[in-house]
Amino acid sequence: MSLRTQETWPHGAVPLDAERTRFTLWAPDARQVSLELADGSSLPMLPRADGWFMIVGRCPPGTRYRFGIDNDVQVPDPASRAQDGDIDGPSVVTDPQAYSWRHPHWRGRPWHEAVICELHVGVLGGYRAAEHYLPHLAETGITAIELMPLAQFPGARNWGYDGVLPYAPQASYGSPDDLKHLIDCAHGLGLAVLLDVVYNHFGPDGNYLHRYARGFFREDRHTPWGAAIDFRRRPVRDFFIDNALMWLQEYRFDGLRLDAVHAIDDPDFLVELARQVRGRLDPARHIWLTLENEHNQASLLERHYDAQWNDDGHNALHVLLTGETEAYYADFAERPTEQLARCLAQGFAYQGQRNRHGNARGEPSGHLPPSAFVLFLQNHDQIGNRAFGERLRHLAEPQALQAATALLLLAPMIPLLFMGDEVAAPQPFLFFTSHHGELADAVREGRRNEFAAFGAFADPRKRERIPDPNAPSSFLDSRPQADPALGEPTRALYRRLLHLRQAHIVPHLPGTTALGAEVLAPGAVCARWRLGNGRELRIELNLGAGEVERAPAAPSSVLFELPQRAPEGSAPATLAPYSVRVSLDAPAPMPALSESAHE
Numbered sequence: 001m002s003l004r005t006q007e008t009w010p011h012g013a014v015p016l017d018a019e020r021t022r023f024t025l026w027a028p029d030a031r032q033v034s035l036e037l038a039d040g041s042s043l044p045m046l047p048r049a050d051g052w053f054m055i056v057g058r059c060p061p062g063t064r065y066r067f068g069i070d071n072d073v074q075v076p077d078p079a080s081r082a083q084d085g086d087i088d089g090p091s092v093v094t095d096p097q098a099y100s101w102r103h104p105h106w107r108g109r110p111w112h113e114a115v116i117c118e119l120h121v122g123v124l125g126g127y128r129a130a131e132h133y134l135p136h137l138a139e140t141g142i143t144a145i146e147l148m149p150l151a152q153f154p155g156a157r158n159w160g161y162d163g164v165l166p167y168a169p170q171a172s173y174g175s176p177d178d179l180k181h182l183i184d185c186a187h188g189l190g191l192a193v194l195l196d197v198v199y200n201h202f203g204p205d206g207n208y209l210h211r212y213a214r215g216f217f218r219e220d221r222h223t224p225w226g227a228a229i230d231f232r233r234r235p236v237r238d239f240f241i242d243n244a245l246m247w248l249q250e251y252r253f254d255g256l257r258l259d260a261v262h263a264i265d266d267p268d269f270l271v272e273l274a275r276q277v278r279g280r281l282d283p284a285r286h287i288w289l290t291l292e293n294e295h296n297q298a299s300l301l302e303r304h305y306d307a308q309w310n311d312d313g314h315n316a317l318h319v320l321l322t323g324e325t326e327a328y329y330a331d332f333a334e335r336p337t338e339q340l341a342r343c344l345a346q347g348f349a350y351q352g353q354r355n356r357h358g359n360a361r362g363e364p365s366g367h368l369p370p371s372a373f374v375l376f377l378q379n380h381d382q383i384g385n386r387a388f389g390e391r392l393r394h395l396a397e398p399q400a401l402q403a404a405t406a407l408l409l410l411a412p413m414i415p416l417l418f419m420g421d422e423v424a425a426p427q428p429f430l431f432f433t434s435h436h437g438e439l440a441d442a443v444r445e446g447r448r449n450e451f452a453a454f455g456a457f458a459d460p461r462k463r464e465r466i467p468d469p470n471a472p473s474s475f476l477d478s479r480p481q482a483d484p485a486l487g488e489p490t491r492a493l494y495r496r497l498l499h500l501r502q503a504h505i506v507p508h509l510p511g512t513t514a515l516g517a518e519v520l521a522p523g524a525v526c527a528r529w530r531l532g533n534g535r536e537l538r539i540e541l542n543l544g545a546g547e548v549e550r551a552p553a554a555p556s557s558v559l560f561e562l563p564q565r566a567p568e569g570s571a572p573a574t575l576a577p578y579s580v581r582v583s584l585d586a587p588a589p590m591p592a593l594s595e596s597a598h599e
Contacts, residue, residue: 025067070212119148241272315329341525383428549574
């Protein structure tokens with residue numbers, strides 16, 4: 001695939017100076033295109049090669065505009081940098097250099113230092129309000145935040161995966177400069193900031209591309225959201241690569257998480273995106289690129305991407321903690337302990353094995369470092385895609401959840417938390433949207449029908465109890481608050497574990513290799529890693545209700561233990577129910593210098 005040629009243009013409105021802006025639109029199916037300004041004036045755009053239209057107008061930052069297509073319909077700029085209101089409002093010319101950064105010399109953090117907390121800006125009150133949450137996270141030991149998608153979507157309430165204007169930060173959360181201020185504030189606290197981006201589809205409401213640029217899509221390939229995006233076309237490919245560069249350059253995000261790339265039927269696009277990001281940004285910056293990918297394509301993690309969300313690790317832990325085995329958990333119903341051990345030792349549980357549908361899934365991953373895998377107990381999907389959005393604290397035995405939390409925060413994989421985990425938030429995280437009319441009805445019924453295969457919802461009358469995504473209460477009920485009784489003890493546990501991680505594990509993560517994982521009993525494993533400094537990290541975990549015999553081990557110092565045992569002369573022979581023991585072997589003695597060495 002060739003790189004951009006002189007016959008292609010950056011999408012959207014690009015200010016040339018304080019008064020003039022160049023507007024470009026790829027509209028190969030339009031006969032004519034005009035620039036429609038808020039003052040009522042209409043300026044014909046000049047056709048260029050390959051379906052492009054362009055005009056330079058006296059339009060300073062703040063100008064409101066739309067594009068007119070064939071004197072028939074007016075549409076927002078698909079590369080709008082800001083919207084005046086909702087998706088049906090005018091697009092706004094913005095000056096990407098107007099914001100004055102308070103921390104211009106921030107260069108990010110090395111990937112191995114990442115401890116990530118996923119946030120939904122909307123339920124936190126918007127860009128400015130979300131800033132108040134950041135000192136709490138930094139003091140807890142979090143080193144990075146990951147924002148759920150911000151691309152402009154219809155209405156004011158949405159998870160963000162229904163975005164239709166990928167370049168425009170959601171207007172109901174605040175202005176583009178408010179978002180920059182949030183990122184600036186995070187950097188001042190030492191927090192890296194990632195953004196979840198959706199490059200596999202556009203939302204169902206407010207996408208006008210089919211009207212004038214059908215080439216964005218290919219009807220011969222379909223995803224769960226409709227026709228697949230056609231990344232074979234240069235203008236389409238550049239639309240998304242330039243979007244990634246915009247977030248990283250203009251907004252100074254420290255990295256991106258690409259949503260559901262298994263729905264992108266063009267791995268070459270993913271490789272090119274990573275190469276362009278790595279090649280066009282300051283090499284002194286630490287830029288993190290991560291993936292969600294059901295295909296477990298380990299090959300993408302060898303050079304191009306830092307890590308992948310490890311759903312396999314989560315699913316195995318969830319089955320062990322809750323006993324749930326319906327839907328996709330069925331792939332982990334028979335051997336969850338073995339699959340957890342495989343994840344701890346080799347990364348993915350599925351490395352080519354067949355799933356419940358008989359399909360081979362995954363690629364060998366044992367050669368990758370542990371830091372190539374993002375491990376989590378909860379995230380927006382795993383909570384919000386439950387019928388009632390329950391968190392693990394309502395589903396698992398409390399001490400077992402604490403033991404699993406110790407595994408999450410002290411294992412050499414990269415840990416990911418979901419907002420509220422650290423204070424035992426009791427509130428659900430529900431699926432919410434703000435659609436209207438027929439689309440609202442379709443989303444509500446579709447949501448309820450998703451659970452028809454679950455035994456608890458086989459009766460249609462029971463599915464009626466599932467919260468309506470479009471009800472304001474579904475959004476309002478999802479705002480996390482600390483549990484009055486458990487919040488402080490839980491935060492104390494997180495702070496202690498993250499302090500141990502920072503002091504004993506993070507400095508030695510580069511060069512870490514897995515030494516294997518052993519199944520001790522159903523629900524119990526022992527995993528070992530050789531850290532970069534040569535010491536052995538050992539985690540013994542028992543999520544079962546019975547005592548389990550420990551595997552023989554060399555003398556070591558206990559880093560963390562739950563439940564805490566009284567000091568004894570020797571290590572206990574068994575693991576208690578719902579327990580974890582994390583230890584480091586004694587450092588090797590320095591060899592004595594010979595006489596010749598002294599000389």
